[in-house]
Amino acid sequence: MKLTIKNWTGVATWRWVANDDNCGICRMPFDGCCPDCKLPGDDCPLVWGQCSHCFHMHCIVKWLQSQPVNQQCPMCRQGWKFNNK
Amino acid sequence: MSRHVSKIGDPSPLKRLDEPQISKKIRLEIEVDENMSDNSPDRNRRANFSNVNGVNRNLNIHSVKPTTKKLIIKNFKSEPKLPDDYNETTWKKLSSAVIAIQQSKPNEYLLEELYQAVGNMCSHKMASELYKNLFELIDAHVRSNIEKFKTETMDRLLFLKKMNDTWQSHCNQMIMIRGIFLCLDRTYVLQNPNISSIWDMGLDLFRKYFMLHTLVQTRVVEGLLMLIEQERQGDKVDRILLKSLLRMLTDLQIYNKAFEQKFLQSTERLYAAEGQRLMQELEVPEFLAHVDKRIHEENERVLHYLDSSTKYQLIHTVEKQLLSEHINNILQKGLDNLLEENRLHDLSLLYQLFSRVKNGLQELCHAFNAFIKKQGRTIVIDPEKDKTMVQELLDFKDAMDNIVASCFKKNEMFSNSLKEAFEHFINQRTNKPAELIAKFVDSKLRAGNKEATEEELERLLDKIMVLFRFIHGKDVFEAFYKKDLAKRLLVGKSASVDAEKSMLSKLKQECGGGFTSKLEGMFKDMELSKDINVAFKQHLNINTPELMPLDMTVNILTMGYWPTYLPMDVTLPAQMVKFQDIFKEFYLSKHNGRKLQWQPTLGHCVLKARFKAGQKELVVSLFQTLVILLFNESDEHGFEYIKAATNIEDGELRRTLQSLACGKARVLNKIPKGREIEDNDKFKFNNDFVNKLFRIKINQIQMKETTEEQKATEERVFQDRQYQIDAAIVRIMKMRKTLSHNLLISELLGQLKFPVKPSDLKKRIESLIDRDYMERDKDNSNQYNYVA
Numbered sequence: 001m002k003l004t005i006k007n008w009t010g011v012a013t014w015r016w017v018a019n020d021d022n023c024g025i026c027r028m029p030f031d032g033c034c035p036d037c038k039l040p041g042d043d044c045p046l047v048w049g050q051c052s053h054c055f056h057m058h059c060i061v062k063w064l065q066s067q068p069v070n071q072q073c074p075m076c077r078q079g080w081k082f083n084n085k
Numbered sequence: 086m087s088r089h090v091s092k093i094g095d096p097s098p099l100k101r102l103d104e105p106q107i108s109k110k111i112r113l114e115i116e117v118d119e120n121m122s123d124n125s126p127d128r129n130r131r132a133n134f135s136n137v138n139g140v141n142r143n144l145n146i147h148s149v150k151p152t153t154k155k156l157i158i159k160n161f162k163s164e165p166k167l168p169d170d171y172n173e174t175t176w177k178k179l180s181s182a183v184i185a186i187q188q189s190k191p192n193e194y195l196l197e198e199l200y201q202a203v204g205n206m207c208s209h210k211m212a213s214e215l216y217k218n219l220f221e222l223i224d225a226h227v228r229s230n231i232e233k234f235k236t237e238t239m240d241r242l243l244f245l246k247k248m249n250d251t252w253q254s255h256c257n258q259m260i261m262i263r264g265i266f267l268c269l270d271r272t273y274v275l276q277n278p279n280i281s282s283i284w285d286m287g288l289d290l291f292r293k294y295f296m297l298h299t300l301v302q303t304r305v306v307e308g309l310l311m312l313i314e315q316e317r318q319g320d321k322v323d324r325i326l327l328k329s330l331l332r333m334l335t336d337l338q339i340y341n342k343a344f345e346q347k348f349l350q351s352t353e354r355l356y357a358a359e360g361q362r363l364m365q366e367l368e369v370p371e372f373l374a375h376v377d378k379r380i381h382e383e384n385e386r387v388l389h390y391l392d393s394s395t396k397y398q399l400i401h402t403v404e405k406q407l408l409s410e411h412i413n414n415i416l417q418k419g420l421d422n423l424l425e426e427n428r429l430h431d432l433s434l435l436y437q438l439f440s441r442v443k444n445g446l447q448e449l450c451h452a453f454n455a456f457i458k459k460q461g462r463t464i465v466i467d468p469e470k471d472k473t474m475v476q477e478l479l480d481f482k483d484a485m486d487n488i489v490a491s492c493f494k495k496n497e498m499f500s501n502s503l504k505e506a507f508e509h510f511i512n513q514r515t516n517k518p519a520e521l522i523a524k525f526v527d528s529k530l531r532a533g534n535k536e537a538t539e540e541e542l543e544r545l546l547d548k549i550m551v552l553f554r555f556i557h558g559k560d561v562f563e564a565f566y567k568k569d570l571a572k573r574l575l576v577g578k579s580a581s582v583d584a585e586k587s588m589l590s591k592l593k594q595e596c597g598g599g600f601t602s603k604l605e606g607m608f609k610d611m612e613l614s615k616d617i618n619v620a621f622k623q624h625l626n627i628n629t630p631e632l633m634p635l636d637m638t639v640n641i642l643t644m645g646y647w648p649t650y651l652p653m654d655v656t657l658p659a660q661m662v663k664f665q666d667i668f669k670e671f672y673l674s675k676h677n678g679r680k681l682q683w684q685p686t687l688g689h690c691v692l693k694a695r696f697k698a699g700q701k702e703l704v705v706s707l708f709q710t711l712v713i714l715l716f717n718e719s720d721e722h723g724f725e726y727i728k729a730a731t732n733i734e735d736g737e738l739r740r741t742l743q744s745l746a747c748g749k750a751r752v753l754n755k756i757p758k759g760r761e762i763e764d765n766d767k768f769k770f771n772n773d774f775v776n777k778l779f780r781i782k783i784n785q786i787q788m789k790e791t792t793e794e795q796k797a798t799e800e801r802v803f804q805d806r807q808y809q810i811d812a813a814i815v816r817i818m819k820m821r822k823t824l825s826h827n828l829l830i831s832e833l834l835g836q837l838k839f840p841v842k843p844s845d846l847k848k849r850i851e852s853l854i855d856r857d858y859m860e861r862d863k864d865n866s867n868q869y870n871y872v873a
Contacts, residue, residue: 002694002695002711002716002717002770003692003693003694003695003714003716003717004552004692004693005635005660005690005691005692005693005710005714006626006636006690006691006692006693006702007635007636007637007638007690007691008635008636008637008638008688008689008690008707008710009575009577009637009638009639009640009689009690010637010638010639010640010665010668010683010684010688010707011575011639011640011642011683011684011687011688012640012641012642012646012669012671012672012682012683012684013641013642013643013644013650013681013682013684014641014642014643014644014676014679014681014682015644015679015680015682016678016679016680017678017679017680018335018678023189029645031644031645032645034401035338038602039602039605039606039609040606040608040643040645041606041613041643042613045677046678047678050677056676056710075767078578
């Protein structure tokens, strides 16, 4: 072997695996963050429901708190359950 | 004592005055009179006279001590009288004395004697006659003196000298005469307010005849003007003579009427002509120096011989003729040169002179502004000069700042105008200056830029921020800056983290947190990536110790922060793919719900290569790595094979091969040789590669980025702007509810911080109407209503 790799600096970009571009609640893009946050990423994560819909965590939590009974997905009106893949 | 004399039963019939202040003198005069006059034989009178006091006192004493001896006082038996011809004889004496004085001959009488004679005459009610006689005497003398000049046809200078002598002797004589006739001044003149004092009478007479003989007067004035003109032309003249004669005119109170006007007129004529002529002949700096000299000279003139009341008008005239008239000419002809050549001294002078005249500074400021705009435009507008534009702008700004500070006395008007002009011209060319400033900063912040110490760099960044402040399209700057910052961070080329952070904080200060949040996010990503890599190494050690070691670090970027990169699929060697997969698995296990996209365009490697001459380390991009690694299998590959094996995009591959085979460090040999990569080319591993360095960086050949990449960046900027326009429109409409088109446009132009065309705004408004954010008013199509 005449040539070997000594070190390698790779670059990758990450994005959310979401079935939509925008959050169904705040209408902000998932690549961004919810209106209350400044920086996307770990500070403003996404969550998925078992119905496969996905929102900013902050948005859906706020929504659920405003619904004392019958916590439903705002998109499909199924009962909301977090999907912890 | 003397008060008693006058107040208490004064026996003297001579007593006429009640003023206590002068009564003492009166007594003295009386005494003198008595002694002088031969017709008063009674020598006791003096004793008697003084006894007046004695009596009074004695009377008082008497009432206290009656035993003392009585002294009886009697009135004069007859009133003392002056001889009848006293008037004539005394006047004869006096007149002869006056004439002697006037002819500068020795005087046969004692001055004391004359003085007493005048006193006597005054006290014997002859004052008015005396005054009249004296008046006639002086009148005759002055008239003959001045009439002498009427016929004189001598040289002007001589004439002036003679005039001056006459005047001087007139003054001297009048002082002398006044001395003798002091009593007249002090009694008669004082009592009669409409009669002027002897000195004034002398002046009046002099003036009268001087004015009467206009020829004499004009000759004098013209002579004076001639002298002054000679001096202005640089000759030496008798300043004392000038001063004396001008004093004469002032004393005669005809300075204003007879001299000043003509003087100012001639000044005006002279300088008007001179200004015209010199403006043609001289270069501006010399002209300014000349004007300065002239003003200085005229000031001197005022100081030395002109009346100080002339100063304002005189200087004003000079300024008007030499400066005000030529302001535009001077500015047009010379200012640009002065500024270009940075002639601080001349500029200071220019400022100083122009500050003297009305509107001078405004005009100067205006021209200064125009110059900056013109000059700046030439720096900015020419695409040929793009490479040096920012440096030139910095230098230009420095030079102009320096001029304002050192020549224009930091005048606020000028520094504001400077700012305004910079802002104007820098935005003459949209986007490019912003882009170039961003690139300039990049070049300074890049590693290997060893030309500056940290403080110098800091200062430079501050200066750049000043330029940045002028730019309207700050988003363009941000886009390019971001792109460059990404490169610096990913390739590890940043010179110093401190400098990067400092630049970031400057931008944040200037444009607020919104502007820099993405840039900050990029720094944050870099830090997070570090942690992940540490964790990944541990993970590798524990879980897959059997794997062939490959030192791999990965920078994980958050999509939103970084510039968008086109994903590109390439074929990696199996080993690398394996590592990528392990890393991906590791990362996704830590971060739920994400997907990872590799960006081969941004990766880079360090390769160990063994050549005949020894081992070297090559610092290369991922693409270069892929190509070079192929040569482990065989020493020679054709272009098509390489393309198929690596799956690198055609253009990219050609550039990569070019960098390896045609650049400075040629690790591959191209067959046949040549700069361009052709489809049939073959490449051979260059075993004979030599280089004095151990670690060699093989530069990538930059995509002819300017066009494509730049367009992409601009496009992105344009996209962002559309959102901003939309937001601004909605914000305004939400507040106003209804608004006419024109008002909306003007408010938008006020709010938006980047240059924008009204037609673009119209498009955005249409789009918002389509999306039901607002609607056209049903009655008035020129008006919009906000739709909640």
